[in-house]
Amino acid sequence: MKVDVVIIGGGPAGLAAALSCHKHGIRDIIILERDSHLGGILQQCIHNGFGLHWFGEELTGPEYAQRFIDQVEKAQIPYLLNTMVVDMDEDKTVYAINPKHGPIKIQAKTVILAMGCRERTRGALMIPGGRPAGVYTAGMAQRLINIEGYMPGREVVILGSGDIGLIMARRLTWEGANVKMVCEIMPYSTGLIRNIRQCLEDYGIPIRFKHTVIKIHGRERLEGVTVAQVDDARRPVPGTEEYVSCDTLLLSVGLIPENELSQKANLQLDPVTGGPVVDEYRQTSVPGVFACGNVLHVHDLVDYVSEEAEIAGYGVWRYLNGLASQLTRHVDMRAKIETGYGIRYVVPQRISGEEDIELFFRSDNIYDEGMVELTDGQKVLASKRFLRIVPGQMERFKIKKQVLSGIKPGGRLLIRWRSLA
Numbered sequence: 001m002k003v004d005v006v007i008i009g010g011g012p013a014g015l016a017a018a019l020s021c022h023k024h025g026i027r028d029i030i031i032l033e034r035d036s037h038l039g040g041i042l043q044q045c046i047h048n049g050f051g052l053h054w055f056g057e058e059l060t061g062p063e064y065a066q067r068f069i070d071q072v073e074k075a076q077i078p079y080l081l082n083t084m085v086v087d088m089d090e091d092k093t094v095y096a097i098n099p100k101h102g103p104i105k106i107q108a109k110t111v112i113l114a115m116g117c118r119e120r121t122r123g124a125l126m127i128p129g130g131r132p133a134g135v136y137t138a139g140m141a142q143r144l145i146n147i148e149g150y151m152p153g154r155e156v157v158i159l160g161s162g163d164i165g166l167i168m169a170r171r172l173t174w175e176g177a178n179v180k181m182v183c184e185i186m187p188y189s190t191g192l193i194r195n196i197r198q199c200l201e202d203y204g205i206p207i208r209f210k211h212t213v214i215k216i217h218g219r220e221r222l223e224g225v226t227v228a229q230v231d232d233a234r235r236p237v238p239g240t241e242e243y244v245s246c247d248t249l250l251l252s253v254g255l256i257p258e259n260e261l262s263q264k265a266n267l268q269l270d271p272v273t274g275g276p277v278v279d280e281y282r283q284t285s286v287p288g289v290f291a292c293g294n295v296l297h298v299h300d301l302v303d304y305v306s307e308e309a310e311i312a313g314y315g316v317w318r319y320l321n322g323l324a325s326q327l328t329r330h331v332d333m334r335a336k337i338e339t340g341y342g343i344r345y346v347v348p349q350r351i352s353g354e355e356d357i358e359l360f361f362r363s364d365n366i367y368d369e370g371m372v373e374l375t376d377g378q379k380v381l382a383s384k385r386f387l388r389i390v391p392g393q394m395e396r397f398k399i400k401k402q403v404l405s406g407i408k409p410g411g412r413l414l415i416r417w418r419s420l421a
């Protein structure tokens with residue numbers, strides 16, 4: 001099969017990217033989704049809080065997804081469900097498999113990666129102790145309760161204050177469980193501030209900052225965990241150990257972009273985000289391969305995923321119509337944006353300066369009162385004032401193309417925090 005655009009993943013990123021391509025007049029598209037339904041992770045996010053930016057109203061995850069699914073159906077964009085993409089070459093040959101057609105080989109002119117992300121597990125943390133039942137990632141517990149209809153346990157400790165863990169603290173409380181505490185190794189939460197208020201404070205669930213789980217107890221079923229305070233180097237402080245009895249431990253300790261296919265296609269990856277390095281059109285280091293959504297960097301709001309997917313669709317249209325200049329066809333020829341003081345990562349990491357752009361970034365700590373600046377090493381090209389930036393919240397920074405007019409192919413820019421306090 002030969003197509004103009006293959007979209008890998010039918011979650012919010014893949015759906016919005018397909019609609020963006022369609023809006024730009026592209027018709028030869030196919031979405032490949034390994035699940036039996038479109039909608040991605042939103043299918044299990046039955047809480048509200050989605051769509052405030054995109055639709056200006058509060059929707060649940062399935063409602064948000066359905067709006068995009070309806071548009072995809074209306075536009076008659078083809079998709080294959082139960083279809084797992086297993087391999088991809090640099091020349092944009094995509095290999096997939098499904099129970100109806102068996103192995104499928106598709107030669108694409110462009111590919112949009114929209115595979116989302118996966119949760120870090122206990123194995124990644126190497127917490128000592130046995131391997132009893134009752135230790136789950138927060139997203140797995142969410143799936144069990146919201147889709148399968150099972151209750152993972154009754155007495156719960158949550159490790160990590162990422163959004164999924166916070167949302168699950170409230171969800172388990174609603175279902176009658178006793179959520180004893182949330183432990184967070186950092187001195188601040190990695191989740192959205194609104195989720196701390198709405199999911200913990202409203203229900204009197206304590207959060208212990210600078211605490212972690214140092215041992216798992218139990219043989220067949222979890223019986224308890226030992227928690228301890230940590231020092232500034234995140235090492236447990238002797239003498240602060242506390243045994244907490246529980247039958248369930250939920251881990252909400254970070255998400256990692258699904259990057260196996262990106263690696264197979266030899267895409268350049270960003271060591272901080274774990275996703276591909278992209279330019280302002282979300283084109284990766286392989287011309288014609290684009291990426292958006294959580295496969296690129298982990299987003300806290302799905303609305304921003306949809307926005308980013310629109311940009312990727314526009315990039316595909318430019319590429320297919322020969323509108324990408326020599327400069328914009330090769331991501332490595334573009335100016336590189338490096339991160340300076342206070343900034344953990346920035347996306348896109350390369351820019352051409354041909355159009356106005358928006359930078360998405362996260363801080364490496366909590367900072368109050370200051371400016372985020374984009375400099376060319378000598379002078380400040382653009383700046384934006386922030387009252388506070390926190391690592392749990394992705395921030396945005398618009399840059400006008402006029403200020404980028406002098407940047408050279410292969411040049412270097414720096415994004416950094418400057419305190420005004």
Ligand SMILES: Cc1cc2nc3c(=O)[nH]c(=O)nc-3n(C[C@H](O)[C@H](O)[C@H](O)COP(=O)(O)OP(=O)(O)OC[C@H]3O[C@@H](n4cnc5c(N)ncnc54)[C@H](O)[C@@H]3O)c2cc1C
Nearest residue numbers: 009011012013034040041049085115116164293294301302
């Ligand atoms: C528990 C949880 C709670 C959240 N709460 C909120 C909230 O309250 N408000 C908010 O705005 N946002 C929230 N978010 C964030 C938002 O849901 C995500 O940012 C968004 O769903 C990411 O979209 P995506 O399309 O990139 O990834 P996903 O939704 O993960 O979709 C990726 C899709 O790709 C498919 N796929 C992966 N690999 C392959 C392959 N090899 N072949 C074929 N298909 C593949 C997957 O099956 C999946 O359907 C939450 C996220 C989670 C996990």
